[in-house]
Amino acid sequence: MNYRKTYKKRKAFHITIIAISVIAGLYFNMMLPGVIRDNVPCVDVIFPERTEYIPSVTCSGTVGYSQVRSIKEEIPLIIKEYLVNVGDRVDQGQTIAVVDKQAVCDKLSNIQRFGIRCADGGRTFRQDT
Numbered sequence: 176m177n178y179r180k181t182y183k184k185r186k187a188f189h190i191t192i193i194a195i196s197v198i199a200g201l202y203f204n205m206m207l208p209g210v211i212r213d214n215v216p217c218v219d220v221i222f223p224e225r226t227e228y229i230p231s232v233t234c235s236g237t238v239g240y241s242q243v244r245s246i247k248e249e250i251p252l253i254i255k256e257y258l259v260n261v262g263d264r265v266d267q268g269q270t271i272a273v274v275d276k277q278a279v280c281d282k283l284s285n286i287q288r289f290g291i292r293c294a295d296g297g298r299t300f301r302q303d304t
Contacts (some may be wrong), residue, residue, distance in 0.1 A: 246271070253278040
């Protein structure tokens with residue numbers, strides 16, 4: 176009878192050891208991935224995208240002029256058409272007005288015919304006959 180008791184005790188001990196091993200295995204199987212996952216550095220993946228940029232400049236401030244020039248001629252001109260407005264930027268050589276040539280010639284012939292004196296006290300225009 177002693178043999179049977181010993182056998183039953185050993186069998187119960189083995190079953191207990193197997194049950195503890197299975198429970199420990201299940202515990203580590205469930206807990207170990209979380210522990211490993213927490214200790215492994217995380218990597219974020221960034222996918223590059225194509226972005227179109229439009230070259231432009233945005234700024235604020237006051238726009239002012241850099242130079243002011245007076246335009247004057249020796250003889251009076253009659254302007255047919257102005258090609259720029261007051262305050263417009265002009266470049267050297269740019270046409271700013273169109274002169275009415277026929278009207279200027281008519282006025283000059285009148286000045287020469289009647290001997291009208293210039294406003295600046297200068298020459299007298301006379302027509303030689």
